[in-house]
Amino acid sequence: MLRQLYIRNFTLIDELDITFKPGFSVITGETGAGKSIILGAIGQILGNRADARMVKAGCDKCVIEAHFDLSNYDMESFFDDNDIDYEPEDCIIRRELKANGKSRAFINDTPVALTTARELGQQLVDIHSQHQNLLLQKEDFQLNVVDIIAHNSQLLNDYRTLFDGYAKAKAALREKEEECEKDRANEDFLRFQADELVTAQLVDGEQEELEQELETLSHAEDIKGALFDADNLLSGDDRCITQSCKTMLSRLSDIGDVYPAIRQVTERIDSAYIELKDIARDISNLAESIDFDPARLTMANERLDTIYTLQKKHHVESVAELIAIRDNLTARLNDITNSEDMLEDMRRQVEDMYRKATEAAARLTESRQEAARHVTEQLLAQMTALGMPNARFEIKFETKELAVDGADRISYMFSANKNVPLEPIAQVASGGEVARVMLSLKAMISGAVKLPTIIFDEIDTGVSGRVAEMMAQIMRQMGQADRQVISITHLPQIAALGTTHYKVEKTDTDDTTISRMRMLGHDERITEIAQMLSGSNISDAAIENAKSLLEK
Incomplete structure (x- = not known):
């Protein structure tokens, strides 16, 4: 506190x-x-x-x-x-x-x-505060009071878990029904698109390989000429780079015994010679592999044209995305074929979840009705003590569609006088009557919830x-129990x-x-209460009245 x-x-x-x-x-x-x-x-x-x-x-x-x-x-x-x-x-x-x-x-x-x-x-x-009295008009507040008195937190949590599952399953069913209906209307078009992508026999990564191959084929003569010149320079005649390197290596090796300082250089040249021979062999092999093939060039261009056309049609930029679209279309067509069986399974799931949620809502309703009787009895007792001996009060239950708070629509029905029919409390209770009802409800809530x-x-x-x-x-009684x-x-x-x-x-x-x-202090309280009774000019009678009130 x-x-x-x-x-x-x-x-x-x-x-x-x-x-x-x-x-x-x-x-x-x-x-x-x-x-x-x-x-x-x-x-x-x-x-x-x-x-x-x-x-x-x-x-x-x-x-x-x-x-x-x-x-x-x-x-x-x-x-x-x-x-x-x-x-x-x-x-x-x-x-x-x-x-x-x-x-x-x-x-x-x-x-x-x-x-x-x-x-x-x-x-x-x-x-x-005073404006909270307006809460008495609100159905959710009225329901919340009953749930607090009934200690329904666990029942509510259990129900809401089931209702949430039911609501999600129902939404998924509705979405799938709309999707299937739309797909059935567009089945011919979907099948045409899927067949086109299946016929294309797309392979992830092939676009990049074809684009590189096309680049090579388009410049085959330039590439082959450059490789041929490099091959000649490396190993074309007796004065080529590799032969010159071999001769130099031989000459320097001859003086290694008499000039040890050259040995490290000789080892480096030997390594360079070995590397140059490998390079010469690779360049020769590459030169032999390059050949201008008009048929292959045409095939690569046609294949890329097919891929580019499909990408433009489906507004994507890669073969991987086209494959994903193809697989999605295939799945949608399979769903169309199996839609009734699939929808029937989903409907059974929704019905099962609805049944479980309805059973949980019924348990919640039973608990609420029991608590409502308790609230009614206690509130009427308080009303009598608060100067309303003829007051009548009733919590009216109506059934509604399952919602997040259950299947109950409740309203507080009230009448302050004999032979006056019960009406919703917000419509017939005066400000003073609402204040007394709210105080009584707060007293009950404070007993159910340990609020400091x-x-x-x-x-x-x-x-x-x-x-x-x-x-x-x-x-005063509310303030006596650790409150x-x-x-x-x-x-x-x-x-x-x-x-x-x-x-x-x-x-x-x-x-x-x-x-x-x-x-x-005590004397100051007498003065304050006397002033509340009589105003700024405190009379002796007000003083005596204040003392009397305090003695009570």
Whole structure:
């Protein structure tokens, strides 16, 4: 749970260092005092998008740091998975925003991506603001509440795995049906293309060999003349290079005994002589192999013309690509021939996957219906306690086509009064009634999910008096089981039931406006609650009333 919050240079806050307590805490303050700023700072810790305008005017950056106690929440795996030091009794999340718009996030002094900070934040704090009451209109929220109460995470994962397989198989079948239908319509053209490529008897690499051969045949006379001249120079007569080299070698060998310094040179000449003889033999063989062959030249040109024509027709640049097209066309023609058998196999697979997904969806529906009964019973009990004894509530189930969340379409049906038919809650519930329903649902969710800290931002809108007191009792009970509940409120009945009371206030200086937050002592709480009861002119009756509320 949240133990400490430190804020520096965030909008109207120059510096704030506040300690939070377990249990049920309340935050009060006049409208505009800066309560939303405190929530905004916590939102930054939870990974909300940063804005350079959040940095206090005239400052380079702002820092927001929150300390959490995680010792009762078994969260070590998150830190192991993200390679972050695990400090259960003092987990620190820090966010730094710069005036140039850049921001950084840290967990236990380890730099992390904002998504990582957000993932951790979602497991630590739930902020329920007034606009979240609109979630009650949304089917996915209503379904999610039931799944949370039913502890359906494993059932949902199992179902989604099966549904994903079914959806992919169904899409593949549809794609193959369309492809086969299109191929059947173009079968004659596909067969003509395939036959043309098969008849060409293409061989990978032959284009390069033919192009080189054509180059050689086209310059056969020049090549043969150059080789003939080189052959003559190397070994053509008694004065050729090899013969001269042999004579020189013989002469120098004769003086080796009397002039040892020449021996190394003689060895080098001997090596050169051997190499020259090999070169002469290779050149002679090459000269004999070169012959102008008009028929072969014509054949190479015709073969290359065939390859170039096919490449141009199919918009490719290599024989390898033509071979790939040929093989693909052959496979498509085989598919056309065997299409019905292949499609029938795919249809059976889709039907089998649909059956398995449907069975998993049915198990999910059964679990949801059981949880829905529990939600209904508990919610009606809460409604009675919250001043709505005639309220009726029902979770209506309808069947829909399989979707990623199952086969259930649900709606929360509600009536606040006797003899009034049930209608979708978003259509008939007042703001105060929605607030009470949402608080009850949050109480149930908090019991099913071990969420350390829940913050209610003026959830009491539209209620007062006894109902407000009962809402506060529910929040106080929520804060008793290793959980921390914080309520931002304007109602004295709720403020009085907090085990800890904080006040946000705004002060003006010569050149700026500053928001501050502090924990109130007992006498300060009496004054604050009395002011909430009677306004700025606090009467003796308001003081006595405040004392009475606190004594409760």
